[in-house]
Amino acid sequence: EVQYALIQSGNQDGAERTLSFRLGKYDHSRPLVIDPVLVYGLNIPGNPGYSSPPYYFADTSISAMTADVQGNTYVVASVRSSNASFSVLKFDSTGKLIWNVSLGSQSSSASPAGIAVSSKGAVYLAGSAWPNFPTTPNAFQSNSPSSSYSGYVAVISSDATTLQYASYFGGSGSASISSAAVDTLGRLYVTGTTTGSDLPTTPSAYLRDPGQAGQYYTFAAKIDPSLSANASLIYSTYVGSSGANTNPSPRLAIDATGNAYIATNAATGYPVTNGAYQYDGISAGGAYVTKLSADASALTYSAYLGPGNPEGIAVDGTGEVYVAGYVASADFPTTLGAYQTTYPGGFALELSGDGTNLIYSTFLSGPSGYVYNSVTPTSLAIQPGCKSACAAAIAGFTSTTDFPLIKPIQSFYGNFSPVAPYYPSSIAGFLVNLAPNGTNANYSTYLGGESSPTSYSPIVAMDGSGNVYFASNIAGPDAPVSLPTVQNPGEGFLAKISSAAAPAVIAIPSQVVFNSVQVVHSTGTMTNALELRNVGSVAAAVTKPFVFNSTEFSETDNCPASLPAGGICNVNLNFTPAFSGQRTGTLKVPSTAAISPAIVSISGVGADGYNAVVTPTSIAFGDVVLNTP
Numbered sequence: 316e317v318q319y320a321l322i323q324s325g326n327q328d329g330a331e332r333t334l335s336f337r338l339g340k341y342d343h344s345r346p347l348v349i350d351p352v353l354v355y356g357l358n359i360p361g362n363p364g365y366s367s368p369p370y371y372f373a374d375t376s377i378s379a380m381t382a383d384v385q386g387n388t389y390v391v392a393s394v395r396s397s398n399a400s401f402s403v404l405k406f407d408s409t410g411k412l413i414w415n416v417s418l419g420s421q422s423s424s425a426s427p428a429g430i431a432v433s434s435k436g437a438v439y440l441a442g443s444a445w446p447n448f449p450t451t452p453n454a455f456q457s458n459s460p461s462s463s464y465s466g467y468v469a470v471i472s473s474d475a476t477t478l479q480y481a482s483y484f485g486g487s488g489s490a491s492i493s494s495a496a497v498d499t500l501g502r503l504y505v506t507g508t509t510t511g512s513d514l515p516t517t518p519s520a521y522l523r524d525p526g527q528a529g530q531y532y533t534f535a536a537k538i539d540p541s542l543s544a545n546a547s548l549i550y551s552t553y554v555g556s557s558g559a560n561t562n563p564s565p566r567l568a569i570d571a572t573g574n575a576y577i578a579t580n581a582a583t584g585y586p587v588t589n590g591a592y593q594y595d596g597i598s599a600g601g602a603y604v605t606k607l608s609a610d611a612s613a614l615t616y617s618a619y620l621g622p623g624n625p626e627g628i629a630v631d632g633t634g635e636v637y638v639a640g641y642v643a644s645a646d647f648p649t650t651l652g653a654y655q656t657t658y659p660g661g662f663a664l665e666l667s668g669d670g671t672n673l674i675y676s677t678f679l680s681g682p683s684g685y686v687y688n689s690v691t692p693t694s695l696a697i698q699p700g701c702k703s704a705c706a707a708a709i710a711g712f713t714s715t716t717d718f719p720l721i722k723p724i725q726s727f728y729g730n731f732s733p734v735a736p737y738y739p740s741s742i743a744g745f746l747v748n749l750a751p752n753g754t755n756a757n758y759s760t761y762l763g764g765e766s767s768p769t770s771y772s773p774i775v776a777m778d779g780s781g782n783v784y785f786a787s788n789i790a791g792p793d794a795p796v797s798l799p800t801v802q803n804p805g806e807g808f809l810a811k812i813s814s815a816a817a818p819a820v821i822a823i824p825s826q827v828v829f830n831s832v833q834v835v836h837s838t839g840t841m842t843n844a845l846e847l848r849n850v851g852s853v854a855a856a857v858t859k860p861f862v863f864n865s866t867e868f869s870e871t872d873n874c875p876a877s878l879p880a881g882g883i884c885n886v887n888l889n890f891t892p893a894f895s896g897q898r899t900g901t902l903k904v905p906s907t908a909a910i911s912p913a914i915v916s917i918s919g920v921g922a923d924g925y926n927a928v929v930t931p932t933s934i935a936f937g938d939v940v941l942n943t944p
Contacts, residue, residue, distance in 0.1 A: 350722045350852030350880070351748070351758045351812050353819045354782070355410040355910060357798040359392050359807030377772065377807035379430040379440075380786040384699050384779035387413070389438055390786060391427045392807055400425045400448070403438060403471060408778075410798050410811065416475040423447040425467055428564075429495030429505065436473030439540075441505045443467055443491035444483065453543035454482035456515075463489040466507055470540045480540035482547070486511035490534075494567040494628075496575075502549065503538045506567040506577050519612040520552030530560040533579050535567065535607060550611040559584040566628045568636070574615065575607045578625035578638050591618040591670045596646040598622035604636055604666060616670035621647045623662055627695025627709065627775075632702035634668035639692035639709045642678070645685070653677035653753050655719065660684030661692050663709055663749055675753030679709065681717035689714050690745075696777045704751035708783045710775035712742045723760035724812065724850050725795065726881055744769040744787045746812070762810065764793040765823065765846075770806070783812040795850055797821045797910050818855030820878065820908040821848050822886075822915045829890040829919030840891045845915060847886060847904060849878045858905040865900035867892050868917055878906070892921030 359377060378401070379391035386408030393401050400419025407413055419425050427442035444467035446459040459465045465485035472479055484492070488511020496504045508531045516523040525532040537549040554577055555561055565579035579585075582600045587593050594601070601622040606615040622644035629637045642659050649656040653675050660680030664673055684690035692711035716728045729743050744763035747756055762785055763769045770788040777783055788806040795810065797819060823846045832841045849855045855878045861870055867890065874884035892898050898919050903912035 350816055351724055351760070351814060352817045352852045353724050353795060353797065353821070353850040354811040354813045355797050356795045356808065356810040356821065357406075357410050358794065358796055359390060359404065359809060360412070360415065376770070376788040377774065377786045377809070378442075379427050380774045380776060380784065380809070381430045381432060382776040382778045382784045383432045383436070386778040386780065386782055388776070388784050388809060389430055389432055390807065390809060391430055391440065393426065401427055403440070403475070405475070406809065410809075414475040416471065418469065418478075419448055423449065426491075428491070428493045431495045431497040431503070433497050433501045434499055435501070437479065437501065438471040438473075438475075439495055439497050439503050440469045440471070441467070441492040441495035441503070448483075449478070449481055450483065451478060451481045453480060453540075453547065455538065455544060455547050456483040456485070459483050460485050461487055461489060461511070464491060466490045466492040466505070466509075468492065468495075468503060468505060468538060470503070480547070482538075484536060484538075485509060486513035486515065488512070490514065491563065493564040496567055496569045498569060498573055501541065503540060504535070504567060504569050504575050505538070506533065506535045506554070506565045506575070508533055508561060508563045508565065514551065514553065515548065516552055517548065517550045517611070519610055520550060521607075521611060521613050522553040522555065522557070524557055525553040525555070526558035531563055533561040533565045533577065533581070535575055535577055535611065537575070537611070552607070552611045554579070554605055554607070555581060556584060556586045559586070561585070562624065566625060568628045568630045570630045570634050571632065573609045574634075575611070576628060576630050576636055577605045577607070578628040578640075579603055579605070580624040585619075586614065586617045587619045588614055588617045591616040592666065592672055593619045594621035594648055596621065596644070596648070598644040598646065601643060602638070602640060604628070604638060604670070606670060618666060618670045620664065620666075623647050626691070626693045626711070629695055629697045629707070631697060631705050632700070635674065635703060636666040636670075637663070637695055637697055637705065637707045638666065639663040639695040639707070639711075641691045648673065649676045649678060650753070654749065654755050655679060658682055658684055660715070661690035661711065663692065663695070663707060663747075663753065665753060677749070677753050679719075679747060680713070681715060681719050683717050684713060684715045690718065691771075693771070693773050694775045696775045696783075698777045698781045699779050706751055706757060706781070707749045708775045708777055709747045709749060710773035710785055710787075711745055712769055712771060712773055713745050714742050718745055718761065719756070719759050720761070721756045722758040722852070723881065724758075725761045725763070727765065728761055729763065729765050742769055742771070744773045744785070746775065746783070746785050748783065762795070763787060763808075764789045781814060785810045785812065793823045795821050795823065795848065796825045797913065816852045818849055818853050818880070818906065818908045819851035820855050820857065820904065820906040820911065820913050821850055822846070822902075822904060822913045823848060825914070826916045827888055827918075829917070831920040831922045832890055832892050834892045834895055834921045834923065840889055841919070843888045843890070845886050845888060847874055847878065847884050847913065849880055849882045851908065852880050854879045856907040861886075862903040862905070862912070863900055865898070867898055868900045868902065870902065888917065890917070890919045892919065895921045895923045
């Protein structure tokens with residue numbers, strides 16, 4: 316073990332606080348592994364209107380998320396019941412909301428799937444939109460080219476006051492953009508799929524005719540939002556080969572010189588270039604990685620990874636490519652000495668810079684996560700600026716109770732009740748931090764609700780310090796939230812995970828609502844249970860007694876003075892109203908965690924009522940003559 320000291324700086328009143336650590340002496344020839352800690356967890360603000368399943372709290376869920384180098388996070392939240400189509404929110408490195416801006420209306424629907432942030436803080440969005448979504452005068456396509464949905468891109472200024480660029484992108488067929496990236500000059504790169512054969516392509520594009528219309532074809536485009544109309548389209552090309560059908564939702568990353576890398580799932584016939592890595596097993600079709608030249612006039616390489624579906628991609632400073640996804644056959648390739656080569660469920664790999672060989676390839680599942688999507692990575696990220704041999708953060712979902720756990724933030728799978736249609740089965744979110752070269756995991760953990768399933772949408776990002784950000788949608792009240800709960804919490808959940816060893820105490824749930832209870836001139840008392848969890852990596856000293864701001868609430872618990880890392884204790888809240896009507900209060904649990912105290916909002920209703928007691932309980936009359944007193 317290595318000694319360390321925690322250092323907290325900034326305001327003590329909760330405005331701006333930074334937690335850092337100083338290490339003691341250790342052997343620098345050996346790898347330093349620090350357990351993960353949940354720095355914060357928060358609910359995304361929503362709009363009231365859907366208070367029952369499938370929208371457990373409100374009507375807002377996350378569809379895209381990213382982080383910048385400084386640790387600010389940017390979240391796209393789809394809005395189902397407000398006057399907007401979606402919102403974009405910026406949080407600082409402590410989880411404080413900086414701004415929240417909405418786009419569209421109820422009559423103009425859009426679904427952003429990609430988000431990126433420039434070095435100047437401008438926010439780039441990409442996805443799909445139906446006709447009548449707002450565009451700007453400098454748009455490449457001011458009106459939807461399709462009667463169905465089309466690709467859509469937008470740029471919001473760093474202070475969220477100006478829509479700098481907004482345009483459709485597509486042809487007469489349906490089209491959607493599924494991934495986006497931005498280079499140092501502020502140029503946007505996107506990839507997606509279309510069913511049309513008349514997508515606007517540029518003259519030097521390597522593939523301008525995809526073949527038969529009606530199939531799904533992958534495309535890639537580069538857009539300069541500082542230019543206007545046709546000049547803003549730097550290049551556009553189909554990706555693949557004529558007639559090669561691809562599945563929706565390809566992923567994209569770029570390197571420092573502006574080369575685009577596309578991970579997609581395709582049928583047999585998708586191009587594989589000479590010398591590139593090529594799976595040679597028994598399956599046909601699957602996961603491919605294609606590197607475009609800087610002007611998209613040629614394929615630098617195109618590699619066939621194996622039978623699976625890529626869901627996340629990143630590129631390091633040497634051009635090595637990191638890919639994660641789910642496997643479709645047990646013979647998906649793995650490499651000698653990789654983290655997990657036995658149970659083929661979910662994969663992560665690193666492809667060499669020239670695309671010729673696998674540096675590593677590993678599975679991610681446990682014994683029951685065999686093939687297909689019982690373990691499904693949905694997103695991958697590496698640290699910005701990492702030159703080579705980078706740690707890879709991988710988020711996803713699983714329906715398995717034996718997912719491998721290594722230094723977990725959350726060790727339990729959960730006891731779920733499915734909530735159709737958006738949460739149709741019992742699935743839990745997971746997060747894996749894979750060590751460089753893929754030989755082991757720095758940590759592997761479940762992350763989500765204890766009794767509430769996760770949607771098929773976990774997303775991961777990393778900042779310049781290596782902190783990991785996890786976003787998902789959870790259909791219930793028990794996400795591991797450490798920051799004060801917003802007034803109208805949506806399904807969206809955002810968390811920051813650090814490698815700085817520290818305790819982190821949270822209360823689950825962070826809001827407790829009692830049913831109606833008679834006031835104390837009766838004998839009315841009601842009890843609700845909650846949990847305290849230490850989701851940090853070292854023990855937390857818990858201060859007792861816990862603090863209430865109202866004598867109408869009290870508690871009993873089995874919490875120790877020192878709650879170990881990963882430890883859980885139980886608290887029973889009691890409500891004994893002194894007055895009728897709505898009653899509110901808070902419970903504060905002080906501890907040595909960086910965010911302290913853990914706060915629980917409590918509410919209940921006191922009801923007027925008296926218990927009438929009749930004595931005796933029975934009366935016997937003697938014989939009485941009729942019609943006499």
